[in-house]
Amino acid sequence: MDSRVADVRVGTELVEITARPADRTASGWSIAAFTSTCAIRSTKCNDAEALRRFANAIAAACDDEGFIEATDIDLLEAEIQNLMA
Secondary structure (H helix, E strand, O other): OOOEEEEEEEOOEEEEEEEEEOOOOOOOEEEEEEOOOOEEEEOOOOOHHHHHHHHHHHHHHHOOOOOOOHHHHHHHHHHHHHHHO
């Protein structure tokens, strides 16, 4: 299976999220998010709490002016779940 990609707007930042199969992880996926300032990766997005923390970390990387909404974090979680489906 090939990698899957989604672009998500978080505040004013466009985040590219990639998901690729990873047989040696509990979730079976390696998820990476790329912002203009950093990249962050998780292999535990099958766990609801880990997914929420990952989405919050992505939002924090995008938040240069304090304008990140809770709906942005919800959208990130939903997009990540869609990529893993």
